[in-house]
Amino acid sequence: xxxxxxxxxxxxxxxxxxxxxxxxxxxxxxxxxxxxxxxxxxxxxxxxxxxxxxxxxxxxxxxxxxxxxxxxxxxxxxxxxxxxxxxxxxxxxxxxxxxxxxxxxxxxxxxxxxxxxxxxxxxxxxxxxxxxxxxxxxxxxxxxxxxxxxxxxxxxxxxxxxxxxxxxxxxxxxxxxxxxxxxxxxxxxxxxxxxxxxxxxxxxxxxxxxxxxxxxxxxxxxxxxxxxxxxxx
Numbered sequence: 001x002x003x004x005x006x007x008x009x010x011x012x013x014x015x016x017x018x019x020x021x022x023x024x025x026x027x028x029x030x031x032x033x034x035x036x037x038x039x040x041x042x043x044x045x046x047x048x049x050x051x052x053x054x055x056x057x058x059x060x061x062x063x064x065x066x067x068x069x070x071x072x073x074x075x076x077x078x079x080x081x082x083x084x085x086x087x088x089x090x091x092x093x094x095x096x097x098x099x100x101x102x103x104x105x106x107x108x109x110x111x112x113x114x115x116x117x118x119x120x121x122x123x124x125x126x127x128x129x130x131x132x133x134x135x136x137x138x139x140x141x142x143x144x145x146x147x148x149x150x151x152x153x154x155x156x157x158x159x160x161x162x163x164x165x166x167x168x169x170x171x172x173x174x175x176x177x178x179x180x181x182x183x184x185x186x187x188x189x190x191x192x193x194x195x196x197x198x199x200x201x202x203x204x205x206x207x208x209x210x211x212x213x214x215x216x217x218x219x220x221x222x223x224x225x226x227x228x229x230x231x232x233x
Contacts, residue, residue, distance in 0.1 A: 002066035003036045005090070007106075008057060009083060012071040015051040016100045017081040019069060038065075050074055060086045063092045071100030076124060085119045091149075098150035107151070108132040117152040119144045 004023055021151030027033040041047045044059030046195060050073060060082070068090050087110040091097040099107045104120040104129060107113045113135040120128050138144060143152040 003032060003063060004066040005040050005063075005068045007040050007068060007070045007083070007087065007103075008047050008049075008055065009041060009071070009073070009079070009229055011050050011073045011075060011077060012047070013073055013101065014051045015054060016071040016103070017055075019100060038063075042080060042132050042210065065090055065096065067096040068094050069098045069100065070103035070194045072103040072105075072121070074097065074102075076102050076105050076127070076152050079106045079109050087112060087221045094148075096148050096150060098122045098152075101154055102154050104128060104151045105131075108135055108151070112149060113151075116149045117146040118149070120151060123156045211233070 041057035046054040053136040119141040
């Protein structure tokens with residue numbers, strides 16, 4: 001059975017725990033449980049999330065983990081030495097180390113991201129690059145898997161990172177998925193309107209995103225429904 005460790009700390013974003021359900025459902029669907037899921041924190045016990053809800057955790061241990069996943073937080077607080085030390089040591093023994101959203105800052109502080117490609121929430125991507133220039137930050141990605149180090153974009157992208165299909169899909173496919181979404185929704189909707197406002201920027205994804213100050217992943221999610229587009233053309 002593979003041991004999966006979810007690392008939390010005070011103020012972590014509660015939505016990041018959605019990634020845990022991917023392993024839960026995999027266990028339910030298998031003849032026998034495949035994953036031993038652990039919720040970990042530096043001191044163990046109750047840890048209060050960003051929503052004010054406490055979750056019960058186990059203290060950091062010397063156990064080996066197949067995968068270690070670090071949560072993110074809204075404040076991007078400076079991680080403790082105990083947290084970064086545990087992540088650094090466990091990474092050396094794990095098959096895969098991952099971070100959700102701004103959890104990438106914890107991996108970077110631990111030195112895990114040095115020389116690796118990584119992503120995070122787009123609002124924090126440039127800050128991550130500024131603070132850790134040795135990291136190759138790519139802000140317009142849903143998730144990136146680079147030689148055993150996995151990172152995801154905003155909080156909801158944790159599901160993309162943790163899902164079984166994501167584990168066997170290259171990070172490059174995230175862009176292909178965005179292009180497919182654009183072609184099937186935005187392009188088709190724009191072509192069906194003759195409004196003067198339906199300009200070339202509508203048909204060009206890069207220009208459209210710049211016009212509405214929208215990140216690529218947000219653009220793709222929003223246009224799965226055409227209602228937002230129709231209100232603007």
